[in-house]
Amino acid sequence: MEPDPAAATPPPAPSPAPAASPPPPPQLQDDAVECMADLSSPDRCTAAAGGDLDPAPPLPPAPLQPTADAVECAGPSSRDRCAAAAGGDLDSVPALPPAPLQPSVEDAAPSGDAEQEAVPGVGEAPRSFIEGLGDQGADALILSPKLKEIATPERPAALRLLGEKYNILMERYKQQVAKCAEECAPRYDGLEKMYKQQVAKCADQCTPKYDGLKKKYMDECAERRRLYNELIELRGNIRVFCRCRPLSSDEVTRGCLSIVEIDPSKETELQFAPNERERKSFKFDYVFGPQKDQEVVFSETVPVVRSVMDGFNVCIFAYGQTGAGKTFTMEGVPDNRGVNYRALEELFRMSEERSESIAYSFSVSILEVYNEKIRDLLDESDEQSKRLDIKQSADGTQEIPGLVDAPVYNIDGVWEKLKFGARNRSVGSTNANELSSRSHSLVRVTVTSLHLLTGQRSKSHMWLVDLAGSERVAKTGVEGDRLKESQFINKSLSALGDVISALASKNSHIPFRNSKLTHLLQSSLGGDCKTLMFVQISPSSTEAAETLCSLNFASRVRAVEYGPARKQVDPIDNLKLKQMTEKLRHEEKENAQLKQSLQLMQLKYASRENVFKTLNEKVRDAEQACKNYLQRIRELEIELGNEKKAARDSARSSRPPLVPMRQRQPQGRSNNYAPPSGPSRSRFSKPPTVSNKENIPVTVNRACPGADTKVVGKARRVSISMTPVIRQIPIQPKKRFSIATLPSVSEHLPAFNGQRAASRPSLVNLPKQPLAGFGLIPGTPLATPDGAKFRRIEFGSSSKFTSPPMPSLWNKMATPQQQLGMAPAGGPGNAARMCFSIHKRVGLSPVRAKPCVPSGVGIFNPSQHEKVVGRPGKALRVPNTKRRQSVI
Numbered sequence: 001m002e003p004d005p006a007a008a009t010p011p012p013a014p015s016p017a018p019a020a021s022p023p024p025p026p027q028l029q030d031d032a033v034e035c036m037a038d039l040s041s042p043d044r045c046t047a048a049a050g051g052d053l054d055p056a057p058p059l060p061p062a063p064l065q066p067t068a069d070a071v072e073c074a075g076p077s078s079r080d081r082c083a084a085a086a087g088g089d090l091d092s093v094p095a096l097p098p099a100p101l102q103p104s105v106e107d108a109a110p111s112g113d114a115e116q117e118a119v120p121g122v123g124e125a126p127r128s129f130i131e132g133l134g135d136q137g138a139d140a141l142i143l144s145p146k147l148k149e150i151a152t153p154e155r156p157a158a159l160r161l162l163g164e165k166y167n168i169l170m171e172r173y174k175q176q177v178a179k180c181a182e183e184c185a186p187r188y189d190g191l192e193k194m195y196k197q198q199v200a201k202c203a204d205q206c207t208p209k210y211d212g213l214k215k216k217y218m219d220e221c222a223e224r225r226r227l228y229n230e231l232i233e234l235r236g237n238i239r240v241f242c243r244c245r246p247l248s249s250d251e252v253t254r255g256c257l258s259i260v261e262i263d264p265s266k267e268t269e270l271q272f273a274p275n276e277r278e279r280k281s282f283k284f285d286y287v288f289g290p291q292k293d294q295e296v297v298f299s300e301t302v303p304v305v306r307s308v309m310d311g312f313n314v315c316i317f318a319y320g321q322t323g324a325g326k327t328f329t330m331e332g333v334p335d336n337r338g339v340n341y342r343a344l345e346e347l348f349r350m351s352e353e354r355s356e357s358i359a360y361s362f363s364v365s366i367l368e369v370y371n372e373k374i375r376d377l378l379d380e381s382d383e384q385s386k387r388l389d390i391k392q393s394a395d396g397t398q399e400i401p402g403l404v405d406a407p408v409y410n411i412d413g414v415w416e417k418l419k420f421g422a423r424n425r426s427v428g429s430t431n432a433n434e435l436s437s438r439s440h441s442l443v444r445v446t447v448t449s450l451h452l453l454t455g456q457r458s459k460s461h462m463w464l465v466d467l468a469g470s471e472r473v474a475k476t477g478v479e480g481d482r483l484k485e486s487q488f489i490n491k492s493l494s495a496l497g498d499v500i501s502a503l504a505s506k507n508s509h510i511p512f513r514n515s516k517l518t519h520l521l522q523s524s525l526g527g528d529c530k531t532l533m534f535v536q537i538s539p540s541s542t543e544a545a546e547t548l549c550s551l552n553f554a555s556r557v558r559a560v561e562y563g564p565a566r567k568q569v570d571p572i573d574n575l576k577l578k579q580m581t582e583k584l585r586h587e588e589k590e591n592a593q594l595k596q597s598l599q600l601m602q603l604k605y606a607s608r609e610n611v612f613k614t615l616n617e618k619v620r621d622a623e624q625a626c627k628n629y630l631q632r633i634r635e636l637e638i639e640l641g642n643e644k645k646a647a648r649d650s651a652r653s654s655r656p657p658l659v660p661m662r663q664r665q666p667q668g669r670s671n672n673y674a675p676p677s678g679p680s681r682s683r684f685s686k687p688p689t690v691s692n693k694e695n696i697p698v699t700v701n702r703a704c705p706g707a708d709t710k711v712v713g714k715a716r717r718v719s720i721s722m723t724p725v726i727r728q729i730p731i732q733p734k735k736r737f738s739i740a741t742l743p744s745v746s747e748h749l750p751a752f753n754g755q756r757a758a759s760r761p762s763l764v765n766l767p768k769q770p771l772a773g774f775g776l777i778p779g780t781p782l783a784t785p786d787g788a789k790f791r792r793i794e795f796g797s798s799s800k801f802t803s804p805p806m807p808s809l810w811n812k813m814a815t816p817q818q819q820l821g822m823a824p825a826g827g828p829g830n831a832a833r834m835c836f837s838i839h840k841r842v843g844l845s846p847v848r849a850k851p852c853v854p855s856g857v858g859i860f861n862p863s864q865h866e867k868v869v870g871r872p873g874k875a876l877r878v879p880n881t882k883r884r885q886s887v888i
């Protein structure tokens with residue numbers, strides 16, 4: 001390239017070579033303003049003032065700046081440099097290459113590397129800088145419109161001049177900046193300090209407020225959640241979580257779009273939006289978007305899992321179309337385990353935590369319902385054909401006799417069992433899922449607990465169910481065995497739907513037994529359990545119809561209310577409780593009966609007491625009457641004695657003198673004539689015996705009270721002619737008396753005789769009614785040990801007629817008062833007197849009964865006496881006719 005001569009010398013005035021002459025200052029000034037605008041940018045100011053615009057230091061007076069073009073050429077932007085400078089770090093401002101020595105025009109002409117090297121004064125730095133621009137370097141240099149205006153030959157000189165100017169300006173600028181920094185630094189430091197203080201103060205004031213508000217918010221959220229859970233528990237709802245899996249790579253390849261919208265700020269809502277017209281909102285207890293991992297899912301599940309440790313039955317099941325992620329949620333993958341493993345891990349953790357107060361033990365069963373048959377997945381024997389069936393246990397839960405229930409002691413043991421079960425599970429490949437579950441898989445964890453302080457036991461189950469996916473046969477393209485499996489799967493899922501519908505509409509009949517699956521889950525769905533359902537959905541637009549079906553079904557499930565869950569107690573405790581309840585009920589019944597009989601007894605007692613009172617009164621009356629009666633008897637005795645004496649005296653005075661002995665007839669010639677009357681005197685003191693037939697005693701009556709027993713005389717030897725021996729017996733003047741006729745007696749015994757006593761007063765005719773009612777009282781003694789009183793009674797009759805004394809009976813038998821546990825009224829002698837009065841009546845009976853006794857019969861034969869007179873205590877009524885004979 002030819003060097004431009006014009007550039008070497010200052011351009012002549014007419015020539016349009018402004019480049020040859022130094023660029024006019026005003027032009028430079030404009031550019032400088034441009035640069036100032038750059039320097040006064042808010043970034044710079046903010047940096048300088050530490051974020052506070054107000055106290056930003058005033059800008060230094062605008063230095064002469066290089067033109068924008070020049071800056072452009074210079075490399076690093078003014079912004080960077082200014083910012084660095086304003087930050088006080090002047091050293092970091094990239095220095096422009098030192099001003100090149102004014103080259104000659106020839107030298108300045110750029111003509112390749114060789115040419116550049118030939119240009120003296122162009123230092124290494126500018127050269128390398130320009131080289132650094134690469135292919136753009138030349139363009140960068142010519143981009144500036146100002147340079148374009150300068151003629152090419154003059155350009156190097158102009159550039160040199162520009163460089164010089166730039167360097168001068170830069171130097172000045174640096175000085176200005178240094179000066180500014182020097183001036184502003186203390187102010188800046190003060191401001192910075194002030195700012196920091198303000199920030200600290202503000203933080204001091206606001207942090208506690210903020211922390212308080214944050215805590216309050218968190219508490220509110222927790223409380224809301226707790227209340228909600230409580231409400232759910234009270235209503236007995238099945239909790240429903242919705243989980244949406246991400247689009248699979250295959251779906252992305254096929255260009256499927258997501259039709260599910262989940263707002264991260266709304267945890268319980270999702271939008272089903274295949275298009276704007278069909279947009280529908282669904283609410284669940286929690287919605288997990290595709291980005292939510294297994295840990296987040298389990299953190300929301302854990303409260304339900306923990307319930308099993310408190311004795312509640314728990315059921316967690318995953319529902320959804322095939323390939324929607326049910327197995328992923330429940331089982332997970334080895335490096336990202338699902339709910340099953342995490343739940344058991346949590347149980348062991350809690351068991352460890354509570355080990356001081358509660359002893360837990362765990363066992364696991366794994367089974368599957370395949371083609372409506374139950375298969376034990378933990379059965380290590382080859383008996384896969386072993387028929388398992390569901391039986392209802394005594395406590396109403398569903399049991400599967402013969403199912404392996406393997407005890408587990410740690411999480412590793414559980415993992416082994418889960419892996420073993422998963423291996424045995426029936427899976428197959430379909431169009432929808434390469435590893436599609438062809439059966440419903442159920443893991444049953446049995447938790448048995450014993451409270452070490454209270455001794456309370458509980459046994460609860462946790463069911464973890466991974467249902468087979470509902471599928472459209474046509475879409476999945478299955479046939480043969482797969483088709484059969486699909487039909488069974490769909491049938492059981494449809495039965496599950498029926499159960500949910502019946503529960504939701506509170507039907508009286510819930511068709512649990514329509515499928516093995518619903519039968520197994522009866523107690524989990526029927527309300528005796530805390531139930532959580534994961535509805536798994538696919539976001540793919542190609543699965544829109546199935547997704548909508550699943551979402552509608554889950555909404556129906558969420559509406560089911562079946563009342564709060566109950567805590568489970570151990571069956572043994574249950575049995576004990578039942579027995580105790582039964583015993584209690586029985587005892588209560590007995591108690592009621594006893595109360596009733598006690599009331600009856602009390603009534604009886606009260607009535608008896610009344611009777612007893614009345615009797616006491618009667619006894620008192622009778623006693624009084626007896627006293628009077630005895631008094632009267634005594635008087636009569638005296639009277640009788642007197643009369644007897646008088647009679648004896650009179651008889652003695654009227655007796656004829658005895659015939660001399662010789663005038664008496666010899667004995668052998670006795671005839672029927674009676675011997676002359678002699679002194680009448682009883683020659684026999686003893687009554688003859690019955691066996692002495694020839695000498696039957698003629699016993700005169702001793703009926704009358706006070707009369708002595710008299711044997712008038714022994715029959716003499718009778719002649720063969722049986723002529724009666726007529727003997728004149730000196731008859732005592734007839735002194736028939738009867739105390740009964742005494743008016744005073746009848747007066748004193750109104751209660752005994754009543755009217756009869758008045759009409760026919762006689763001692764013989766003693767009252768027919770039981771004396772003061774004693775005959776009614778069982779055990780009344782008939783004789784009294786009170787000898788004195790007893791003898792006195794005998795006075796009126798012969799001592800031989802008295803009733804045989806019964807001291808033993810007397811002693812043994814209690815008085816009515818004693819029987820009733822009461823002291824006899826009127827003192828202890830009262831009972832004796834009462835019995836005495838009875839005896840008196842009975843003692844008198846033989847007197848009345850005497851005529852009935854066949855003559856010659858020993859009156860004191862007790863049995864005979866009893867036969868004739870009756871048993872002691874029974875008054876014998878003597879007929880009047882006989883009674884008359886008794887009196888001589």
Ligand SMILES: Nc1ncnc2c1ncn2[C@@H]1O[C@H](COP(=O)(O)OP(=O)(O)OP(=O)(O)O)[C@@H](O)[C@H]1O
Pocket residue numbers: 244245246290320321322323324325326327328329433435436437438467468469470536
């Ligand atoms: N949340 C998720 N994140 C990542 N991948 C997932 C998720 N959910 C499911 N998948 C993947 O989707 C595929 C199908 O999942 P999965 O086998 O769990 O479906 P499924 O509902 O059990 O199907 P089926 O009813 O046929 O057994 C799997 O490859 C699984 O890894």
